Amino acid sequence: MGKPTFEIDNRVATRALLEMCKRLERAWALDDILHGMTPAIEDVLGYRHSWLALFGHPPGFINVISHVDSGQAQKRDVKSMNIPVAGDAMLEELLTADHVVVVEDARTDPRTNKEVVAHLQNRTIINVPLVLADERFGAIGIGTFGDIEGVRPPQPWHLEFLQTVAGHVAVALDRVRFMAARKKAEEALQQTLDLTNNVIQSMQDGFLMLDTQGILVEVNPAFCALVGFTREELLGQGAPYPYWPPEEIGSLQEAFSAAGEESFAQMELILMRKNGERFPTFISPSAVRNPQGQTVNFIATVKDVSERKKAEDEIRFQALHDELTGLGNRRAFDQILSRAFAQTRQSDQHHVMCYLDIDEFKVVNDTCGHSAGDELLRQVARLFTEALRGDDHLCRIGGDEFGIILQNQTVEQAVPVAQRLQAGLANYRFAWQSQTFGVGVSIGMVALDADSESVEALMQAADSSCYVAKDAGRGRIHVYAKDDQALTQRHGVMEWVSRIEHALMHDRLVLFAQPIVPLAPEATRGLHCEILLRMLDDQDQLVAPGLFMPAAERYHLATRIDRWVVSHAFDWLLAHQADIELCSINLSGQSLGDTPFMAFVLQSLGSSGVPADKLCFEITETAAIRNMHTATHFIDTLRQRGCKLSLDDFGSGLSSFAYLRTLPVDVLKIDGQFVKDMAQDPVSLAMVKSIHDIGCLMGKQTVAEFVENDAILELLHGIGVHYAQGYAVGYPQPLDAVLAQYRAGLLKRT
Incomplete structure (x- = not known):
């Protein structure tokens, strides 16, 4: 083809x-x-x-x-x-x-x-x-x-x-x-718009859009749910909007105008639901601009911050309130006191500050436990609240301590209020399970006026006045005065606190010992002594414990002193254990109930290598009875480790023999008030003999304190008391001096 x-x-x-x-x-x-x-x-x-x-x-x-x-x-x-x-x-x-x-x-x-x-x-x-x-x-x-x-x-x-x-x-x-x-761009734009719209519609936060005239043109379901209006009810609305509370229109109009001027700061505003409920919101506004930079819309996200505000309010409340009683706490009281003090600087106002300490709270707490103590504090707080005016301020500022600011009151007006508080507690009985307790309150009072020096001085004056009231027999009211002799004495006690702190920090404490001599010579197997404490002053002169230990007990320094004593006594005993039969160490009542102190003693026993059978811890009868449960646990724990326990000043309490059966001690130290008079007082002699006889019957050894002469020694021999301690058999001396006398055979033999 x-x-x-x-x-x-x-x-x-x-x-x-x-x-x-x-x-x-x-x-x-x-x-x-x-x-x-x-x-x-x-x-x-x-x-x-x-x-x-x-x-x-x-x-x-x-x-x-x-x-x-x-x-x-x-x-x-x-x-x-x-x-x-x-x-x-x-x-x-x-x-x-x-x-x-x-x-x-x-x-x-x-x-x-x-x-x-x-x-x-x-x-x-x-x-x-x-x-x-x-x-x-x-x-x-x-x-x-x-x-x-x-x-x-x-x-x-x-x-x-x-x-x-x-x-x-x-x-x-x-x-x-x-x-x-163009079609691809339009599809991409539509996808973006669809995505944006889906995001807006599914947002958990509210979203709204305004035109440049402030007319609402779009809202999302979350915003409708926030304010309770339907989309149809909101679109087309202008300011003031239906979700603006009438009382907030001024501030909201100001914020709205700022946004209109393109000042887009985030803000917290109060809005209103359709049912009238107000709620806090966090609003983030911004503008939508065209390619030429012209604003075509305003948009904002709206977040309901009710839960956050509630949590913040709760945190603020907890920061200023006592969780147990619901009263203001120490921080709140300090703020209230500072405001009241400032008022006296600015005008001729008079207030009164009261410092209250609950009497016998420790008895309830130790006897029935912390739950009972907590309930007692709650009930006392309610009683105080009911007795005060609405303008007065009551706070719990410590464990069993309360503070009150009586607004626009003079001391003369405040004293009857304090008496009313005391009377209310006097008529009140705290019941816990099968037990009932009477409770009182000691109150220190100080005027808060133009003559007040400072907030700190007010607190110190009220605190000191409260302790003076407590020292005077509890259940008292003491009004602060600058020339108050009782307060002067208390300031003297406070000086001892400073000196004790200095001694602990700079190792200015010294250990002495006093021999405890067996009344049966054949029982001697080594030095038996009691560790005693002295303090060195600034001139290196010795200070007797009777001068500084009351302050230590009052201001809770006794346990720190006991730690120092135990640590140094252990070191000395370990170095000379071959010459020592038994070393007795006194412990304060505070240490008796201090769990960390018990742990310290047990840890020291385990780590030091001190033979436990050469240790005897002495606790006073009054401390043991006051903390019976704690004392029993303390005694049992140390006896299980091989230590001996001695009950000091036995016989000083009215119910000594009744408690003796529940306290598993090894030694009874007969109270010196009976021993020193037994040669002249037949009752004292009978008491010493009774204590010794009961001790022997229960398998315990006895030690007579305050043995000051040979006549007493002879009587103790006749009764059969096991050991004697006092000037008749040996004076307190530095540790090494007592040990040197023992080694030289110079300690008195009986």
């Missing part, structure tokens, strides 16, 4: 181009462009095969879009394939060409990729570059395939016609690309 020839006049070509242009104007996609140009090429040029070639999608490839027969009349499908540029000289030329690239026979032309040619069955290939505004974005092509169509080189007017078609296709392709890009 010979090659077909086609002749056509300009009118046919022009009409075909016009029809093509109409189709290209309606093109919305690449397929539309291919469908638009193919009829013109077929009708005018007679080539059945045409295609669009697009550069760089994906990179390194040319994407070819062409028709393929569908097998149905009047219908041709479109296929797309990517052809690699590398190794294909024809495609490489096409990427940069500004002319028509013609391959008469792809099978023989050296520029073609023969693998691709063999696959596609190309013969003649004609490609016209698509160039618009110096941008190369593809080509249109026509050609023949296989042996049936064979080789068909183009005529010159074919190329001119193809270049005309390429110009129109380039414009259409640019428009399609633009519309595709």
